[in-house]
């Protein structure tokens with residue numbers, strides 16, 4: 359589908375805030391943080407879209423429990439998948455909706471990936487959104503360069519960086535901070551994920567991977583520290599099980615969890 363030259367800017371005019379979620383390393387919990395930020399913002403009454411530009415490893419549809427759905431093509435563009443039925447306050451777009459099956463892999467060179475990202479920004483009917491949360495692949499690759507370049511005209515608010523407390527993850531997130539500075543992308547702050555394990559029986563916190571490294575690094579780079587997210591088995595329960603008919607929805611289960619308290623505090627520090 360060809361895009362008109364100004365379609366991207368026009369399309370994103372109805373989106374108030376655009377936030378990118380980045381991580382230096384894979385597996386640090388970037389997609390689950392993006393998902394929980396979106397759920398938290400939505401629970402606070404905002405209209406939220408999640409764009410998954412991790413083309414080779416899309417996980418947002420699975421986490422939001424809509425990985426068996428497909429996007430619809432309307433005359434105005436692609437209609438994103440709504441997570442909350444008729445309420446239509448949380449929607450999502452991902453390459454996963456366009457693949458023939460869950461096992462299909464995307465083996466594309468840079469130009470094809472960047473064209474896809476442009477289409478996601480210009481051809482999806484996002485409608486009026488308070489927040490568009492963009493989940494990116496780990497590191498700084500073609501996808502990051504493309505999204506930052508295309509978003510320039512839309513004035514994104516900036517990036518949230520996710521790290522775990524170990525030194526190896528922190529070293530990679532430093533590269534991410536430098537990337538943001540090089541491409542003039544404002545840094546909204548750092549989130550330290552998997553920061554200690556809170557025992558569900560006695561609430562004792564054990565720092566399995568150490569703790570506090572993310573905060574120290576935020577201080578060193580003079581960027582805001584947004585908060586710590588403990589290792590919590592609820593993350594897996596929320597995002598890796600589909601509620602049976604009659605059970606609470608994902609949004610209701612998230613709102614009732616300890617994670618909601620943690621993420622509500624983080625979301626409150628994002629631009630309004």
Ligand SMILES: Nc1ncnc2c1ncn2[C@@H]1O[C@H](COP(=O)(O)OP(=O)(O)OP(=O)(O)O)[C@@H](O)[C@H]1O
Nearest residue numbers: 384385386387388389390496552588589590593594
């Ligand atoms: N705070 C947490 N407590 C417990 N499990 C977590 C937590 N954060 C993430 N996980 C789990 O860790 C795994 C990796 O998380 P996730 O997919 O969000 O990472 P990622 O950084 O996006 O990975 P990728 O490199 O594939 O993009 C998932 O199984 C997720 O459920």
Ligand code: SF4
Nearest residue numbers: 557558559560561562
């Ligand atoms: S005190 Fe230690 S062993 Fe006992 S429930 Fe808590 S974490 Fe587990």
